[in-house]
Amino acid sequence: MESLIAWRGDAAGDKLFACSGSDIYDVTTDDPLGSAVYSSAINARWRSTNFANDAGAWAIAVNGANTPQKYDGTSFTDAAITGTAGSITLDDSDLSQVMAHKRRLFFIEGDTLRVWYLPVLAVQGAAELLDLGPIFDLGGQLVAEGTWSLDGGQGMDDMAVFVTSEGQIAVYQGLDPSDADNWSLVGVYNIGKPIGDNSLIKWGSDLAIMTQDGIIPLSQALNKDRTEANKIALTAKIATAFSTAWNSYGDLYGWSGTLYRAAVRWRSSTFHRLNWKRRFSSCSRSSRALGAGLRASTQSAGRQRTTRSTSARRMASISGTSPPRMTGTRSLGT
Numbered sequence: 001m002e003s004l005i006a007w008r009g010d011a012a013g014d015k016l017f018a019c020s021g022s023d024i025y026d027v028t029t030d031d032p033l034g035s036a037v038y039s040s041a042i043n044a045r046w047r048s049t050n051f052a053n054d055a056g057a058w059a060i061a062v063n064g065a066n067t068p069q070k071y072d073g074t075s076f077t078d079a080a081i082t083g084t085a086g087s088i089t090l091d092d093s094d095l096s097q098v099m100a101h102k103r104r105l106f107f108i109e110g111d112t113l114r115v116w117y118l119p120v121l122a123v124q125g126a127a128e129l130l131d132l133g134p135i136f137d138l139g140g141q142l143v144a145e146g147t148w149s150l151d152g153g154q155g156m157d158d159m160a161v162f163v164t165s166e167g168q169i170a171v172y173q174g175l176d177p178s179d180a181d182n183w184s185l186v187g188v189y190n191i192g193k194p195i196g197d198n199s200l201i202k203w204g205s206d207l208a209i210m211t212q213d214g215i216i217p218l219s220q221a222l223n224k225d226r227t228e229a230n231k232i233a234l235t236a237k238i239a240t241a242f243s244t245a246w247n248s249y250g251d252l253y254g255w256s257g258t259l260y261r262a263a264v265r266w267r268s269s270t271f272h273r274l275n276w277k278r279r280f281s282s283c284s285r286s287s288r289a290l291g292a293g294l295r296a297s298t299q300s301a302g303r304q305r306t307t308r309s310t311s312a313r314r315m316a317s318i319s320g321t322s323p324p325r326m327t328g329t330r331s332l333g334t
Contacts, residue, residue: 002044002253007059009073017071019044024076038076042066045253047198051100053121060123064096064110070123081107083116085129090116097197101147101160102175106130108142108162115142115162117177130177132162132170135188140166146200148207148218159186161207161218163200167193169209171222189222192229195246196255203259208234210257212250214242 005017005024018027021044023036042065051058059071060079070079083090096110106117107127113136116127132142144163148171160172168190174183192213199210207218213226214233224232235242249255 003046005046005048005059005061005071006050007057007071007073008050009057012073015071015073019046038069040066047097049098049100049105051105051123053123055123058123060098060105062095062098062107065093067093068095068098068107068124079124081116081118081124081127083127083129085131088114088129088131090127090129097142097145099145099147102158106145106160108145111141113140113142113164115145128178135170135185136164136166136168138164138166138168138190140164140168143194143197144200144209146202146207149205161200163194163209165193167191167211169218169222187222191216191221191226195250196253198256201257201259203234208257210255212243212246214239215257 001018001020003019005019007015007017009015013028015026015028017037018025019041022039022041023044024038024041024046025033026037027033041063043063046061046063046069048059048061051060056072061069061071061076068079068081069076081090081092081095083092090109094110094112095107095116097108099106103120104117105123106115108115113131113133115130115132117130118125118127141164142162143165146161146163148159148161150157150159157173162170162172168188170188171186172183173186176182191209192211195210195212201208201210201215203217208215209218209221211229213229214235216229216233220232221229230236230239233239
């Protein structure tokens with residue numbers, strides 16, 4: 001299994017699909033695995049997003065090899081997407097990333113610096129080209145895209161973010177890439193090279209990006225020089241372990257970040273490590289409490305031994321015998 005597709009649909013409940021080899025399986029329940037619901041995939045590395053319009057709720061999925069797929073709560077079907085710009089003609093099976101932004105679907109064309117976007121609320125049909133090649137002076141290819149919401153919700157101030165394999169980020173604001181009065185480049189920024197093609201992590205109102213320098217909040221990365229990455233990284237306290245991990249496993253497919261109980265979790269197919277940033281203080285407090293409890297228990301046990309020894313001497317003085325000697329080790333709490 002190399003990827004998951006989630007469909008968040010109607011009152012009947014959500015669905016979850018696991019992708020392995022050429023097949024996609026419904027794994028919503030813990031029932032025995034049934035037959036594949038889709039069996040024609042060239043690879044299992046699907047990227048997906050949820051999108052809704054007047055026709056229903058959809059999971060839109062691409063893998064850079066097959067025709068894009070749309071799931072409507074019942075079945076997967078082709079979402080044919082066409083596009084032509086000058087001498088460039090889109091082959092929709094090359095679409096490798098998808099995101100929903102400002103009521104549109106945006107797609108990355110694999111191994112290029114080209115983005116294709118559909119009309120408002122469309123899930124298929126004719127797409128327009130947004131060519132980012134001229135703005136990225138380090139070259140490479142697009143590997144990630146995301147929506148950056150400055151206030152934590154979806155609104156007019158949301159910005160589109162595009163990330164290249166060479167560690168450059170383009171940030172755009174506006175509603176319509178075809179309208180120069182309603183779409184503009186905020187800036188192009190340099191960061192560490194991203195790890196994998198699923199490197200963006202939603203972090204409250206921010207986006208965090210998983211790079212060779214660590215997991216960096218985008219709001220900080222765009223205002224700091226790369227030399228300061230270790231100071232602003234969410235992984236700063238485990239910088240050595242993180243560096244060792246990506247050096248050893250960075251070329252493997254499957255790196256991704258998930259916000260989980262106030263922790264950032266990053267993983268590859270053979271590497272799992274948790275950065276419990278907010279748990280460290282809790283663990284520290286628990287350790288101090290445990291230490292205080294042990295000291296209190298030891299002191300209490302000492303007082304009990306002293307009391308027993310004193311009582312024994314008093315009994316001995318009354319009976320004229322020597323008190324018994326304390327031997328061995330007594331366990332705390334007994």
